Amino acid sequence: MVEHNIYLQSKEEISKSEYIIYLQNKVQELEDKVEQLRLSRRVLMNLIEKIEREKNSLMEKLERENKKLHKSNYRYAKRLLNQNLLIAELQSKLSNSN
Template sequence: MNGNADFQYLQKRILELEEKIEQLRLSRRVLMNLIEKIEKDKSGFVSRLEKENRKLHKDNYRYAQNMLKQNRRIVELQTKLESMLSE
């Protein structure tokens, strides 16, 4: 009789462990899906940041070129003014 009780206990324990394994598999799938989503979101975010960075560099370059052009114009006007005043 003791052997039968041990057998039933072991069968019950096996079923419990199989259920836990299935729960772990499900949890793993959920976690992997979450990791994939996070990686995808991260990739999109990095892509947007890189795009914004390129835009800012481009805008900064244009701004610097405009400032340089204005500075040249100021120097030209100062030179003209000085030449007019010295005549």
């Protein structure tokens, strides 16, 4: 509360030493806030880096899964095509034999 009173008083009403103490306290308060901001920034940067690593890991996993599914889908489609060709061939033979 003294800080606010000093701020509101004119220079004539306070001594130089009181004003210097006020300014020193204010500087210390601002330095503390800067340090808190630096710490907060480090914490946020660490979180961002962690999230980025997790995102990259997930993307790699999903890309591998996607490739695996594409291969599986290709094999399944190829099998279906071969079976359809076989069915068509057998139907053709059956209709030719009648």
